[in-house]
Amino acid sequence: MKMNKYVERIYNGIIKENPTFIIMLGMCPTLAVTTSGNNGLYMGLTTTVVLAMSNLLISALRKFIPDKVRIPAYIVVVASLVTVVQLLLAAYLPVVNELLGIYIPLIVVNCIILGRAEAYAAKNSIGLSLFDGIGMGLGFTLALSIIGSFRELLGAGTIFSFKITPDSFEPISIFILAPGALFTLAILTALQNKLKLPSATNGSAGNNVGCGGDCSHCMGSTCTTNREEISSKAETSKVTIAKKSEAGDTQNQK
Amino acid sequence: MKELIMIIIGSALVNNVVLSQFLGLCPFLGVSKKTNTAAGMGAAVIFVITVASALCSLIYSKLLVPLDMGYLQTIVFILVIACLVQFVELILKKYSRPLYSALGVYLPLITTNCAVLGVALINVTEDYGLVKSTINGFGTAAGFTIAIIIMAGIRERIEYNDVTKSFQGSPIVLITAGLMAMAFFGFAGL
Numbered sequence: 036m037k038m039n040k041y042v043e044r045i046y047n048g049i050i051k052e053n054p055t056f057i058i059m060l061g062m063c064p065t066l067a068v069t070t071s072g073n074n075g076l077y078m079g080l081t082t083t084v085v086l087a088m089s090n091l092l093i094s095a096l097r098k099f100i101p102d103k104v105r106i107p108a109y110i111v112v113v114a115s116l117v118t119v120v121q122l123l124l125a126a127y128l129p130v131v132n133e134l135l136g137i138y139i140p141l142i143v144v145n146c147i148i149l150g151r152a153e154a155y156a157a158k159n160s161i162g163l164s165l166f167d168g169i170g171m172g173l174g175f176t177l178a179l180s181i182i183g184s185f186r187e188l189l190g191a192g193t194i195f196s197f198k199i200t201p202d203s204f205e206p207i208s209i210f211i212l213a214p215g216a217l218f219t220l221a222i223l224t225a226l227q228n229k230l231k232l233p234s235a236t237n238g239s240a241g242n243n244v245g246c247g248g249d250c251s252h253c254m255g256s257t258c259t260t261n262r263e264e265i266s267s268k269a270e271t272s273k274v275t276i277a278k279k280s281e282a283g284d285t286q287n288q289k
Numbered sequence: 290m291k292e293l294i295m296i297i298i299g300s301a302l303v304n305n306v307v308l309s310q311f312l313g314l315c316p317f318l319g320v321s322k323k324t325n326t327a328a329g330m331g332a333a334v335i336f337v338i339t340v341a342s343a344l345c346s347l348i349y350s351k352l353l354v355p356l357d358m359g360y361l362q363t364i365v366f367i368l369v370i371a372c373l374v375q376f377v378e379l380i381l382k383k384y385s386r387p388l389y390s391a392l393g394v395y396l397p398l399i400t401t402n403c404a405v406l407g408v409a410l411i412n413v414t415e416d417y418g419l420v421k422s423t424i425n426g427f428g429t430a431a432g433f434t435i436a437i438i439i440m441a442g443i444r445e446r447i448e449y450n451d452v453t454k455s456f457q458g459s460p461i462v463l464i465t466a467g468l469m470a471m472a473f474f475g476f477a478g479l
Binding site: 062063064066067107110111114115117118121122136137140141143144145146209212213214215216217218220221222224225226228229 | 308309310311312313314315318360361362363364367368371402403406407410411414454455456457458459460461463464466467468470471474
């Protein structure tokens with residue numbers, strides 16, 4: 036069965052190219068705010084809103100933004116959106132604003148947002164880019180909630196603030212502190228290596244991610260260096276597909 | 290004076306920017322393979338963060354607050370940082386070749402380092418003035434440098450160790466970082 040291309044974008048974001056588990060993007064907020072399931076969920080949803088809107092706007096403006104100044108232009112768009120979201124949160128959900136604090140304005144420098152803008156929204160139609168943003172955002176939200184719940188369960192014995200473990204369980208409080216975040220991520224990537232699951236950290240995620248994926252080897256500028264390579268790759272694959280269909284046509288004619 | 294020393298110790302060791310706040314994690318994991326590149330990155334970060342926090346603090350208190358536009362801080366700060374990095378790169382290229390060849394390659398990486406924006410925003414939320422902001426920026430960057438150099442030293446040793454197959458690569462680096470974060474808890478008593 037062929038999936039609707041909009042549904043396919045959502046599936047791609049949540050499962051196939053999950054930004055946290057598969058592409059390993061945006062590690063700073065992932066580690067910093069996942070002290071509980073709730074925090075992860077709030078951060079994920081806030082990022083989803085920004086990501087969907089920024090993909091939409093950047094895709095709408097893609098014909099007007101000159102290629103040479105595209106990165107600063109994207110940054111201004113994203114920073115404005117983040118400011119709007121932050122003011123809305125401060126007005127209507129002050130609790131969330133307090134909880135996430137400095138990590139809300141720092142969404143601006145989250146590589147998922149610029150990565151998706153550069154890899155997807157700058158080349159695709161408005162509708163598809165919006166759904167790509169929503170899919171990626173939901174994938175991020177899901178991943179943060181899972182990591183947050185895991186840390187919360189081990190570190191405090193609760194999930195989404197509901198008590199799960201019996202009283203005899205002594206919470207391992209290191210898991211809700213900073214080192215716990217690093218250990219959790221280490222265990223996750225080790226499992227991916229062991230089970231040979233696709234992940235950017237073991238180089239099996241496929242390199243059509245735009246920024247190349249894998250923050251720990253990116254050093255912040257891979258997306259700009261990778262851009263040429265990826266667009267040329269996309270073009271050659273288009274050409275081969277066109278050639279194949281042509282060949283098919285001639286065979287049919289024979 | 291005592292307060293300033295407290296700020297430096299607090300930002301460099303107690304609330305280490307990488308190991309307890311997770312800012313600037315990408316360069317911390319990416320550029321920590323060799324001690325000398327780590328030191329170069331650290332020096333570039335110290336330079337940029339100190340100048341950026343002074344500049345952002347000045348712009349916030351002298352321009353944004355009088356004009357009642359404090360809500361524009363995120364947009365203004367990120368643009369100031371991006372311009373500053375470009376500007377520093379140009380100046381170094383023109384006037385100080387040796388410094389440029391030492392720090393040049395790391396400069397473009399710093400624009401996307403969330404620690405720079407993070408410190409500028411922390412300075413505003415903590416209501417620090419110009420002097421305190423600069424000191425806080427310097428302390429934070431020094432903390433980053435300490436962490437990345439220690440990390441690079443440990444990684445150079447890990448190279449020669451026999452690590453279990455599934456833990457090779459990123460997992461062992463993350464475990465190391467986690468142990469370092471635990472060690473840095475010791476500074477909380479200072």
